[in-house]
Amino acid sequence: MRRKRTAAVLLLLLMGVFLLINTPFIWKWMYPVKYQPEIKLAAERFNVDPMLVLAVIRTESAFEPRRVSKKGAVGLMQLMPETANWIIKQAKFQGLAMEYLDDPKVNIDIGTWYLSYLLKQFNGDKVLALAAYNAGPGSVNKWLEQEIWDGSRERVEDIPYGETRHYVQKVLYYQEKYQKIYQNDFK
Template sequence: MPCLARLYAYPFDHREIVVTAAQENKVSPSLVAGVILAESKFKEDAKSAPGAMGLMQLMPDTAHWIAEQLNQPKMTDEDIKEPATNIKLGTWYLAYLLDEFKGNEILALAAYNAGRGHVEEWMKEYGWDDSFNDIDAIPFGETRNYVRSVLANQKRYTELYEDVTDGK
């Protein structure tokens, strides 16, 4: 059964790129894979209605900002969609959010989905701190479901691809 799960439910395309980007940014490869599955189901040409693109569904403005932080040249939409670039930028951003929210995966994933501004507002409005762990308290249903989905994906990737996700 794990073979079928790997093939159909939890594919891991671009595994080497994901693992390399994750290691460079000190993020779990299974978390990155979980984000990609939730964002695009590993479809390279994925594009959301608001305009997010690529495997990690980056908004162009966010991708350009990340590229600036990494001292990368200005990117076209085609550059942003390219799998290696998209994974590199998205993984860096995920690491940035994890750092900003002191390693709290729930807050970092909520920010990846809903935007940092919303999460910062919620923290202020509801008195959340870096130990926040009540996914049910997230006010946006889509974001609640997204965080649950990514964390469940991460768990399955860890189980199915233990040889890859533990850095071996």
């Protein structure tokens, strides 16, 4: 009798967990969004999918605005100071200074502009743009020219830098998750 009761309680508990796992609340808890207004505005301004921006931020910094990498990349979108300086000049961002790179709005604007730039450079191909965001456009162009990697999502495992290979896979994974969970929240 006691085993049946224990089994029944376990079954009910498992059913409850299964039902909860498919609720929007649980998914939003597992894949949170911070800085939604800033992301939405920058994505619209620079014509980039906001879910892609979210995925880059999640992968780069896990939404920690003051994060600094071992290599010196700064902020939510982990921008290298040299790249950020170049972007500020290229995009003619008025009044932006490097000391504000850890400010979420500034970092999101600069990083989203750069994503837009890379997407244009690689004819809208987000896989190539993401690889370039991580490894630099020069590396990606070299891999394509030397036929090391064909640039396709299906052949991501051919990317010679392990960090870049995993980066592209993670960002694409998170973009799909965010798309499913938040598709109506960014309209």
